[in-house]
Amino acid sequence: MxxxxxxxxxxxxxxxxxxxxxxxxxxxxxxxxxxxxxxxxxxxxxxxxxxxxxxxxxxxxxxxxxxxxxxxxxxxxxxxxxxxxxxxxxxxxxxxxxxxxxxxxxxxxxxxxxxxxxxxxxxxxxxxRRYIRVIKPIRIDNGSSWAEFRPHDRTRFEIEIDFDSPAIGRQSLAFDLNGETFRNEIARARTFGFIKDVERLWAAGFALGSSLENSLVIGEDHRVINTGGLRYPDEFVRHKMLDAVGDLALAGARFIGCFRSFRGGHRLNAAALRHLLTDRSAYEIVETTRREQGRRAEMVAVNAPVYAPWTI
Known part of the structure; x- marks a missing residue:
């Protein structure tokens, strides 16, 4: 850290x-x-x-x-x-x-x-730098979807998705987050959607700038229609992990713990983060310290806010 x-x-x-x-x-x-x-x-x-x-x-x-x-x-x-x-x-x-x-x-x-x-x-x-360390499990359910935070000694994401479309199906991915892993394994995964939903989205004022240049599109035949195909064999779950990383960055500080979700999305990510931050017994604010020269850094609890305090 x-x-x-x-x-x-x-x-x-x-x-x-x-x-x-x-x-x-x-x-x-x-x-x-x-x-x-x-x-x-x-x-x-x-x-x-x-x-x-x-x-x-x-x-x-x-x-x-x-x-x-x-x-x-x-x-x-x-x-x-x-x-x-x-x-x-x-x-x-x-x-x-x-x-x-x-x-x-x-x-x-x-x-x-x-x-x-x-x-x-x-x-x-x-x-x-101050961190939010998860110290007890918390979970939120929404029908068949769920998300949870669990204690862990690093920042970890475990994401699973399940779509009816055979182009996607059920995919899962787990990573301890760091800059190198994010750049190589997650950052290039693109947002995606179904061509059958385009007219509905346009009518609602969404996806007006969407194109094959900035989105993975699944056609009526359940195939990716983009020239060049997928950047990763499981690009869909990698993009869902990218979204989760971004949504949880709105905590106001990095978290130390494991975030897990099944069939999640922006709404569930935000709800899980709010649930964590409103339960003061579920986390503590910590920062690094080195007590001796050359000793490995340790995390210690501090009585201080993170650098961008939230209001729930």
Whole structure:
């Protein structure tokens, strides 16, 4: 576990379209001071200058994507791929300016964000990083779907999905999360959908920017219609893991524990995270310490908030 908080070494920017809005958008990432956390600010004409914190308490919508803020007013949608890249690449503090209401989808995965952050670089800050350590199991059920946190000595994800479509079926994946694993095994997995759902989504105002350039699409014959096929044999569950990593990054700090889910999604991820954070007996705030020169770092409980405190 890293001992100190980090931020970007230099400013970087990306542009693209929103997968649901279909509108062009640019996003700019700047270094931030310790204990800032991840904060968004709209800089387009609709923006008021309000800072929207990347916290589960700000989650306003979980239909098809995760949106922060006020969905009837100032908000930022589809934050999950970006948040996954930030947390996996070890970036704690960043100020984000965005000139639209939706984070650009890029190629439907998180690899574009990862590469931008690698190019910008990171720098350590002189303030200890604090973690949320799970100390007792908690679980939430929703019909045949469920999610749970369990104690574990690292940050682990165990994700299982089950779709009626033979193109997907039942898939499972488990990883201890770190930057290298995320980049190589998860970051390139793309969002996916079914061509039979397209007209319904368009009518509801979703997927207006979706295309074969940024989404895996399953046709009426239950086959992936994208040229080139899948990037991973189990790309679908890998993308669901990417989404879970991003949704749980809204805790306000990294968690130490194991997150498991079956047939999960944005709504279940957010509900499980809220359930954890509202049960103060289920977690403790810890930070690293080295008591002797050369001794392996240990985690100790501290009586302090994380660097971006939440409100549930």
């Amino acid at each position: 890293l001992e100190y908080q980090t931020t970007l070494k230099s400013r970087c920017s990306l542009s693209g379209i929103g997968v649901h809005s279909g509108k062009p958008v640019s996003i700019h990432f700047s270094p931030a001071e310790p204990d800032t956390g991840v904060v968004f600010q709209r800089i387009d004409e609709a923006g008021t200058g309000r800072v929207i914190r990347a916290l589960v308490s700000e989650v306003a919508q979980t239909d098809l994507c995760t949106a922060l803020g006020d969905v009837s007013g100032e908000h930022v949608a589809t934050v999950e791929h970006l948040m996954a890249a930030l947390i996996a690449m070890g970036i704690d503090n960043v100020a984000i300016e965005i000139d639209g209401a939706e984070v650009p989808v890029l190629d439907g995965s998180a690899i574009g964000f990862v590469e931008a952050f690698e190019q910008a670089g990171t720098v350590a800050l002189p303030v200890k």
